[in-house]
Amino acid sequence: MLPRLALENTLGRFSSLVGCAQNLKNEAQSWCRWKLWRRNYSFLPDDVKSVRSVVNPDISRIRNIGIMAHIDAGKTTTTERMLYYSGYTRALGDVDDGDTVTDFMVQERERGITIQSAAVTFDWKEHRINLIDTPGHVDFTVEVERALRVLDGAVAVFDASAGVEAQTLTVWRQADKHCVPRVCFLNKMDNPRASLPYSIESIKKKLKANPVLLQIPVGSGKGFVGLVDLITKEQVIWNVKSSSEDGRVFKKTPLSSSDNAELLSQAKEARSSLIEQVADLDDEFAELLLGEFSENFDAVPSEKLRAAVRRVTLARKGVPVLCGSALKNKGVQPLLDAITAYLPAPNDRHLHLARWYKDDLCALAFKVLHDKQRGPLVFVRIYSGTMKAQSVVHNVNRNSTERMSRLLMPFADQQVEIPSLTAGNIALTVGLKQTVTGDTIVSSKASAAAAERRALKEGERGRGSEKGPGSLVLAGVEIPEPVFFCTVEPPSMAKQTDLDHALKCLQREDPSLKVRTDPDSGQTILCGMGELHIEIIHDRIRREYGIETHLGPLQVAYRETILQPGSTTDTLDRTLRDRRHVVTVGLSVTPWEETTSCDIAYKENVELPPDVKVAVENGIQSSYLQGPLLGYPVQGVTTTVESVSIQPGTSMAMVSACASRCMLKVLRQAGVQLLEPLMSLEITLEEGHLGYVLGDLAQRRGAIHDIQSRHDNKVVLASVPLAEMMGYSTVLRTLTSGSATFSLQLSSYEAMNPQDQSAVLDKMAGLV
Numbered sequence: 180m181l182p183r184l185a186l187e188n189t190l191g192r193f194s195s196l197v198g199c200a201q202n203l204k205n206e207a208q209s210w211c212r213w214k215l216w217r218r219n220y221s222f223l224p225d226d227v228k229s230v231r232s233v234v235n236p237d238i239s240r241i242r243n244i245g246i247m248a249h250i251d252a253g254k255t256t257t258t259e260r261m262l263y264y265s266g267y268t269r270a271l272g273d274v275d276d277g278d279t280v281t282d283f284m285v286q287e288r289e290r291g292i293t294i295q296s297a298a299v300t301f302d303w304k305e306h307r308i309n310l311i312d313t314p315g316h317v318d319f320t321v322e323v324e325r326a327l328r329v330l331d332g333a334v335a336v337f338d339a340s341a342g343v344e345a346q347t348l349t350v351w352r353q354a355d356k357h358c359v360p361r362v363c364f365l366n367k368m369d370n371p372r373a374s375l376p377y378s379i380e381s382i383k384k385k386l387k388a389n390p391v392l393l394q395i396p397v398g399s400g401k402g403f404v405g406l407v408d409l410i411t412k413e414q415v416i417w418n419v420k421s422s423s424e425d426g427r428v429f430k431k432t433p434l435s436s437s438d439n440a441e442l443l444s445q446a447k448e449a450r451s452s453l454i455e456q457v458a459d460l461d462d463e464f465a466e467l468l469l470g471e472f473s474e475n476f477d478a479v480p481s482e483k484l485r486a487a488v489r490r491v492t493l494a495r496k497g498v499p500v501l502c503g504s505a506l507k508n509k510g511v512q513p514l515l516d517a518i519t520a521y522l523p524a525p526n527d528r529h530l531h532l533a534r535w536y537k538d539d540l541c542a543l544a545f546k547v548l549h550d551k552q553r554g555p556l557v558f559v560r561i562y563s564g565t566m567k568a569q570s571v572v573h574n575v576n577r578n579s580t581e582r583m584s585r586l587l588m589p590f591a592d593q594q595v596e597i598p599s600l601t602a603g604n605i606a607l608t609v610g611l612k613q614t615v616t617g618d619t620i621v622s623s624k625a626s627a628a629a630a631e632r633r634a635l636k637e638g639e640r641g642r643g644s645e646k647g648p649g650s651l652v653l654a655g656v657e658i659p660e661p662v663f664f665c666t667v668e669p670p671s672m673a674k675q676t677d678l679d680h681a682l683k684c685l686q687r688e689d690p691s692l693k694v695r696t697d698p699d700s701g702q703t704i705l706c707g708m709g710e711l712h713i714e715i716i717h718d719r720i721r722r723e724y725g726i727e728t729h730l731g732p733l734q735v736a737y738r739e740t741i742l743q744p745g746s747t748t749d750t751l752d753r754t755l756r757d758r759r760h761v762v763t764v765g766l767s768v769t770p771w772e773e774t775t776s777c778d779i780a781y782k783e784n785v786e787l788p789p790d791v792k793v794a795v796e797n798g799i800q801s802s803y804l805q806g807p808l809l810g811y812p813v814q815g816v817t818t819t820v821e822s823v824s825i826q827p828g829t830s831m832a833m834v835s836a837c838a839s840r841c842m843l844k845v846l847r848q849a850g851v852q853l854l855e856p857l858m859s860l861e862i863t864l865e866e867g868h869l870g871y872v873l874g875d876l877a878q879r880r881g882a883i884h885d886i887q888s889r890h891d892n893k894v895v896l897a898s899v900p901l902a903e904m905m906g907y908s909t910v911l912r913t914l915t916s917g918s919a920t921f922s923l924q925l926s927s928y929e930a931m932n933p934q935d936q937s938a939v940l941d942k943m944a945g946l947v
């Protein structure tokens with residue numbers, strides 16, 4: 180039965196659509212709005228798809244998958260086709276028209292890019308697919324990381340004319356880190372430059388992966404009409420009679436020599452290689468071949484081959500490769516079949532932690548969205564037990580208990596209310612006000628205690644690797660340090676509270692956004708992952724919170740470090756209100772290369788009471804936060820506490836102050852050095868523009884590492900200081916008449932040479 184809220188939503192939409200139809204008639208020229216109307220129209224009461232999805236499926240039929248790639252590879256277009264073919268939408272959304280389901284933020288639709296990862300649920304051939312479309316732009320890489328943390332499998336989408344691009348490499352590594360099995364989809368096969376062998380080679384070379392080719396294309400470029408399924412030996416051809424053909428109808432026939440002798444021999448060869456490759460990777464399949472089918476490998480049944488490919492994928496020994504053209508509506512249905520056939524169900528992935536909770540609820544909050552009416556909406560992945568609406572849950576990280584009012588199933592920007600949801604699913608909760616990204620949610624404090632007892636018992640028996648309360652918390656998400664910052668000012672002081680509230684909400688949604696107050700000027704500082712990230716935040720403050728803010732110039736987040744060891748002592752002797760405070764602290768520092776953190780150690784004979792220890796460490800830590808050169812964070816330093824002597828009556832605040840002052844002194848003595856963020860840059864451009872672009876990079880202190888050929892294009896691999904890359908997209912557009920693309924990501928923090936460093940110091944001091 181349709182839940183009440185969904186029914187109300189649907190009926191509400193229906194009545195508003197009747198009125199809307201009249202207006203739209205008058206605005207027939209607005210094509211985009213018409214398409215959005217059509218999208219809404221698909222939610223009329225006879226659209227049963229969203230209702231069907233409400234049923235809790237068997238865990239073995241759930242696929243929690245992410246869709247990931249380099250910017251513009253076609254993730255959103257592919258997702259739109261999946262929703263369409265699965266019957267969830269009745270019109271094909273188009274990124275170029277700005278009416279896709281998953282890119283529902285205004286900025287996403289305007290810019291045609293994905294910013295937030297959106298969750299969509301749909302069913303495909305008796306399977307429930309929870310799919311997350313993740314952003315390709317490096318500024319939103321935390322979104323990818325968050326999604327990967329809760330996914331069981333992923334589809335990596337490639338532009339078949341470009342192969343592996345810079346951001347694919349990053350997301351691939353992220354997926355490796357989370358041990359996520361993948362399938363590859365070589366998209367844009369309709370592009371005349373698309374090349375299957377080139378893409379396969381680049382997957383091998385750049386990703387060091389083992390591609391398992393399951394399809395070969397039929398036709399190429401504009402003549403790309405379908406593919407041959409190497410498992411079943413069938414050819415799948417899409418009927419392309421007109422440009423409005425939506426790809427729903429396709430013809431599947433066994434491939435025979437009467438169709439195309441050349442294609443048949445090509446397919447035979449590719450199938451034999453596939454069988455050999457799978458036999459090499461899977462012992463069970465090898466045994467089957469050498470036993471029953473030793474006379475004729477080709478006679479091995481397709482189900483056996485499919486099962487072996489599944490084992491290979493789950494063991495991450497190989498990645499199935501499929502091809503198609505999402506835009507031209509070819510190859511997406513076989514991709515959906517591959518998702519259900521090869522990617523893992525939640526119960527195929529063995530998560531140690533969930534077993535301590537047995538049948539009790541254990542879930543991970545992986546994303547927070549702010550809704551003006553309903554407050555924070557928290558996305559959770561359920562690992563064990565059942566989550567129920569109107570229930571009280573316990574947040575293990577915060578040791579707090581909260582009431583969850585409603586449970587929803589996420590359909591992009593639409594949600595359907597459900598009473599409960601079981602393990603393996605992804606849900607959206609309303610009412611959790613304290614929970615943030617990375618928190619573990621369980622049913623009660625008692626169930627957390629029971630799980631802890633189980634973990635300890637197992638640990639005592641020497642079998643468990645996880646012991647103690649720390650083991651009861653699911654690993655959260657690593658947030659990289661921001662590289663850019665700028666001041667943000669409200670239009671008037673009266674609006675400062677509204678701005679603080681807006682930033683608090685945005686920060687809860689986006690953990691990569693950092694907000695701090697400048698201790699000297701009292702100004703609010705926004706710290707972000709890149710120019711685009713800060714621009715989007717600025718835009719959201721205006722649109723979603725109605726505050727017109729002014730952003731100061733974008734500045735690079737430098738770091739400070741030391742070049743050599745140093746040691747010193749400092750004495751603080753101060754009388755405050757007749758009370759004399761006297762403390763002497765001795766510290767030594769040594770460079771701790773190749774690390775971005777700082778450490779505190781104690782000389783052997785130094786033993787301090789706990790309150791003094793805390794005070795000294797607080798003083799040292801505060802100096803790590805603001806270096807002596809320009810007040811940037813310090814990294815790569817180990818500080819040893821050599822001595823501390825305190826006269827009676829001295830307060831701990833004075834001990835901290837002395838440690839902090841001594842720290843500044845010793846850092847200066849050890850020679851403070853500015854570190855600047857160095858970015859890896861990859862530019863794809865036409866050969867004719869190469870000279871201009873290289874000349875420009877030379878002026879930006881860029882170092883060229885390699886210039887590769889990619890079909891008719893050149894790919895420049897370089898590293899450039901971030902400070903030189905402000906507004907680069909506009910410059911590159913001008914230099915190449917808009918034909919080049921680039922991607923930029925943080926590679927490391929590097930020491931600046933003395934001239935560049937003094938130029939920065941002069942600039943900061945206002946001398947230039």
Ligand SMILES: Nc1nc2c(ncn2[C@@H]2O[C@H](COP(=O)(O)OP(=O)(O)OP(=O)(O)O)[C@@H](O)[C@H]2O)c(=O)[nH]1
Pocket residue numbers: 248249250251252253254255256257274275291292293294313314315316366367368369370503504505506507
């Ligand atoms: N020729 C061709 N173009 C395609 C195909 N798929 C997508 N495109 C186009 O490629 C561009 C990018 O497509 P998107 O689906 O937005 O790509 P994305 O990977 O989601 O991009 P981001 O969300 O910005 O990372 C759009 O102009 C699409 O129309 C395809 O199969 N063939």
